[in-house]
Amino acid sequence: MAAGHTLLSEMNTDKQALTNIFQFLKHQNLKETEEALKKELGIHVTTVSAVPTSSSCSQPEEVADSYSKDTTHPRSYSTASAPVNATILVDDEEEDIEPEEEEEEEEGPRSWPGVARSPGPVQQQSFGPKPVIPFQVPSMLTSPPGPLLYKPPASFPMPTIFTLVPPGLLAHSPNGLINRPLSFPSRSSPPLMSTASGLQSPPALSPLTAPPSAILSKPINTGPTTTPANMNGTLLSPGTQKNTITLASIPDEELTPAHHELKAFAEEFKTKRIQLGYTQGAVGQSLADKGYSNFAQSTISRFEQMQLSPSNAATIMTVLKRWLYEAENPDMVLSGEGQVDPLGPPRKRKKRVVYTPHALSILNKYFLKEPRPNRQIIEMVAEELDLLPEEVRVWFCNKRQKYKTSNGEVEETGPDCPSPFSPQSDVTTSPPPAPVQKNCTKFTIEELII
């Protein structure tokens, strides 16, 4: 504690932060938590050298692993608009202090080669001094003892950068989204799911609409990957076509404590979501509204069913846990830098493009002729189909991948050089058999013109 005081004395504003925290705890009658926080501060602050401008948090291995693949989700950040405050490190263990920038990387939209994109929604603005105090909430706080039965295990800690926003200050939020107390979704407002309405592109070619000549045969031994092994959805994640392990598929006896915690939270989340009157789609919408990483209804559904990999579930849990806390405590918004996602700035995942049957047909024809088109061809195809070159490139990548998995291992000829096709294969999109091409001879554009 003494060390904590030392640190705090150096960082003026954190006194205010601590005051707020303790007031909050008192207000919530969280005596135990308060004590624990004090205790924890006393312990952990000693491990910190001053962290004047950037905050940091720890990620024990299991969770760190879950983050490891997504570098766009910084695990720590400090505020941009609030006066520079020190952040108190609460968790211990390994540290990784991310270089500032994160928020700047704050992504302008992902850049697509050769294509100028309009910037995404501005997540951070300069509002001048803001009455929010960046603070790293201790893990026990991130899972409020009161409303939440779930207690975060050490192996799945919450991201712990938060800003406590006193209720009275909520109205000062300048952007209408940030720091707004969570409100119940209006039943009259269009739910998230309703976006899947008439404005979408036509569905992809169905097997029946594909020209007979375009129907490939499936390999005699279709691997286990072409079809979900379990159609009832209890063993394999539907969206998981490979050997991805989902939490739901792990036998009880093999579940680690961390897995149990995830499952427990998923159950609790579902229960409380329903109690709060939110549909899965509304949760996704609310996440987006609040500036968090948003997820589609389907992802929320999969989370609740634990049809996600453990690491993926852990990642999503951090967001949902925070969302749930705010939903249950509308007067006390936990926010880091306004409403920054605990995993970093909201993801800017490119909106999924649904290709028209016509586009798919053309793409498949090109794929047949040249599964590995060069840049020039890609650009030509993109122009013809009014797509981005990057979209075309990705389509070919995915197509090769799908082809390879659905047709078994490709030998000499490789997926790039379609081998004589065995009867039946990917019926929806695969092109008709092509002559075996030794050495994957590239086609010229002229040859590719259909």
Place this chain on the structure above:
DNA sequence: AGCTCATGCAAATGAGTC
């Protein structure tokens, strides 16, 4: 009929590699 949820499929993404 309209809403919610579950799920197949595939577009998008990230890590590792060449």
Place this chain on the structure above:
DNA sequence: GACTCATTTGCATGAGCT
């Protein structure tokens, strides 16, 4: 820089319910 591979996650849609 572009590929492969594994993974994540959104769109579309069907099932079930009210």
